[in-house]
Amino acid sequence: xxxxxxxxxxxxxxxxxxxxxxxxxxxxxxxxxxxxxxxxxxxxxxxxxxxxxxxxxxxxxxxxxxxxxxxxxxxxxxxxxxxxxxxxxxxxxxxxxxxxxxxxxxxxxxxxxxxxxxxxxxxxxxxxxxxxxxxxxxxxxxxxxxxxxxxxxxxxxxxxxxxxxxxxxxxxxxxxxxxxxxxxxxxxxxxxxxxxxxxxxxxxxxxxxxxxxxxxxxxxxxxxxxxxxxxxxxxxxxxxxxxxxxxxxxxxxxxxxxxxxxxxxxxxxxxxxxxxxxxxxxxxxxxxxxxxxxxxxxxxxxxxxxxxxxxxxxxxxx
Amino acid sequence: xxxxxxxxxxxxxxxxxxxxxxxxxxxxxxxxxxxxxxxxxxxxxxxxxxxxxxxxxxxxxxxxxxxxxxxxxxxxxxxxxxxxxxxxxxxxxxxxxxxxxxxxxxxxxxxxxxxxxxxxxxxxxxxxxxxxxxxxxxxxxxxxxxxxxxxxxxxxxxxxxxxxxxxxxxxxxxxxxxxxxxxxxxxxxxxxxxxxxxxxxxxxxxxxxxxxxxxxxxxxxxxxxxxxxxxxxxxxxxxxx
Numbered sequence: 232x233x234x235x236x237x238x239x240x241x242x243x244x245x246x247x248x249x250x251x252x253x254x255x256x257x258x259x260x261x262x263x264x265x266x267x268x269x270x271x272x273x274x275x276x277x278x279x280x281x282x283x284x285x286x287x288x289x290x291x292x293x294x295x296x297x298x299x300x301x302x303x304x305x306x307x308x309x310x311x312x313x314x315x316x317x318x319x320x321x322x323x324x325x326x327x328x329x330x331x332x333x334x335x336x337x338x339x340x341x342x343x344x345x346x347x348x349x350x351x352x353x354x355x356x357x358x359x360x361x362x363x364x365x366x367x368x369x370x371x372x373x374x375x376x377x378x379x380x381x382x383x384x385x386x387x388x389x390x391x392x393x394x395x396x397x398x399x400x401x402x403x404x405x406x407x408x409x410x411x412x413x414x415x416x417x418x419x420x421x422x423x424x425x426x427x428x429x430x431x432x433x434x435x436x437x438x439x440x441x442x443x444x445x446x447x448x449x450x451x452x453x454x455x456x457x458x459x460x461x462x463x464x465x466x467x468x469x470x471x472x473x474x475x476x477x478x479x480x481x482x483x484x485x486x487x488x489x490x491x492x493x494x495x496x497x498x499x500x501x502x503x504x505x506x507x508x509x510x511x512x513x514x515x516x517x518x519x520x521x522x523x524x525x526x527x528x529x530x531x532x533x534x535x536x537x538x539x540x541x542x543x544x545x546x547x548x549x
Numbered sequence: 550x551x552x553x554x555x556x557x558x559x560x561x562x563x564x565x566x567x568x569x570x571x572x573x574x575x576x577x578x579x580x581x582x583x584x585x586x587x588x589x590x591x592x593x594x595x596x597x598x599x600x601x602x603x604x605x606x607x608x609x610x611x612x613x614x615x616x617x618x619x620x621x622x623x624x625x626x627x628x629x630x631x632x633x634x635x636x637x638x639x640x641x642x643x644x645x646x647x648x649x650x651x652x653x654x655x656x657x658x659x660x661x662x663x664x665x666x667x668x669x670x671x672x673x674x675x676x677x678x679x680x681x682x683x684x685x686x687x688x689x690x691x692x693x694x695x696x697x698x699x700x701x702x703x704x705x706x707x708x709x710x711x712x713x714x715x716x717x718x719x720x721x722x723x724x725x726x727x728x729x730x731x732x733x734x735x736x737x738x739x740x741x742x743x744x745x746x747x748x749x750x751x752x753x754x755x756x757x758x759x760x761x762x763x764x765x766x767x768x769x770x771x772x773x774x775x776x777x778x779x780x781x782x783x784x785x786x787x788x789x790x
Binding site: 277280281282283284302305306308309310311312313314315316318320321325329330332333334335375 | 551552555556558559562563566567627628629631632633634635636637638789
């Protein structure tokens with residue numbers, strides 16, 4: 232049975248369409264929902280975890296409808312929101328024990344020891360969580376989420392605010408869980424992490440899926456190589472044949488795609504010079520998921536004005 | 550039931566380990582009793598401490614219950630509520646856990662006041678009156694904590710909750726029979742005070758001091774509590790974010 236399946240899943244907040252007819256089918260894999268802030272990632276997760284009613288469409292977890300069969304869905308899933316909600320005045324063990332009790336786990340102590348061990352927290356289990364690092368707190372949340380051996384695990388921005396080493400460790404744990412047969416649904420806006428650790432990614436843009444595929448195939452859509460240019464000065468005009476402009480990144484890097492990137496470098500060099508650009512560097516590199524994102528969605532920066540009301544609606548939703 | 554106790558245990562551990570909040574919870578009611586009970590110039594009674602103690606007891610439950618709503622605000626803002634709502638255990642157990650904790654904490658504070666009142670010369674209550682006093686306070690606590698926790702479910706942040714708390718607690722207290730008997734109230738206040746649920750609890754406890762059972766007042770309080778808890782449970786069952 233398909234672990235996660237959505238059909239035309241849609242959510243409106245008033246007239247704002249946060250999620251727009253989402254069709255996804257997710258198997259035993261690590262599946263990432265990628266998108267800028269406000270693209271509908273969290274809203275999607277809230278609907279899949281029965282916390283928010285879809286306006287239209289439906290979603291099933293292991294065959295159970297998230298609206299009609301919410302109780303069964305809650306037994307099958309675990310949800311770790313992005314807020315890092317662990318009780319700092321309780322010990323790690325007490326935090327996990329709370330969830331073990333609420334899930335009604337038989338042989339509770341064994342289970343608690345096992346999940347703490349799995350997340351490498353055994354040694355610090357009886358310390359107050361106040362003394363834990365960010366990475367440890369996140370692992371503690373994973374331990375809480377694992378007490379009832381869920382079939383599907385939802386992680387909202389699992390590595391947000393963590394340092395590089397802690398991130399890597401979290402992802403290693405997530406990979407282990409997947410190899411044990413768990414389906415893992417993550418949202419993230421860290422492209423490189425999705426690229427390295429996820430089996431498939433969906434790129435979300437204003438509530439709509441712009442693309443779903445493996446990271447490798449998504450990058451393959453941009454061709455084998457890209458030309459990256461650092462230039463200044465005004466330049467404009469039609470590019471030479473066979474070269475397409477992909478966009479400009481936040482760091483001032485211009486990207487061009489071409490079927491024969493290395494051969495086109497001299498062509499592009501001459502053209503840029505002739506059209507008034509000062510060239511600082513020009514190189515050929517492999518595309519990243521970030522480039523795919525740029526090509527599909529455009530700038531990652533939110534170009535629309537800051538809408539205070541909408542921002543608060545989004546905060547309240549959490 | 551087990552779920553309720555698990556939620557209760559969590560809030561209790563967090564409260565007990567935050568030492569300042571425990572000390573504050575015990576000092577504040579004592580301060581009320583001493584400064585209001587001993588300092589107000591009154592002419593309608595020679596033994597104001599006996600008169601004011603039921604008022605301060607109920608005031609303490611009122612304050613504790615309304616303040617207790619902020620526990621849910623915290624759970625909501627910090628993301629705990631999302632995690633709890635996604636659990637298979639029944640959602641109303643979250644509400645019952647809060648009611649149980651907030652009411653228990655209120656009763657602990659009430660005990661401090663009772664002990665202090667006796668030290669300050671209040672007349673002792675007979676054991677059965679004492680038991681019923683605790684019963685009345687508990688029902689009142691359940692009523693108010695259920696109300697405040699459910700309101701918190703719909704408010705977005707601390708500022709909104711603090712505003713709600715101030716707006717509700719002050720008028721409720723000052724339009725009750727806590728500070729003076731109906732006979733000395735202005736004529737516009739007396740009927741208002743009589744229908745105020747805070748007065749139900751206060752009057753019921755005052756009757757106990759005379760050795761009487763005010764069934765009407767206790768019954769009204771119970772009925773109100775059943776209605777409010779019923780509504781609250783419905784709201785918790787259907788809440789989405």
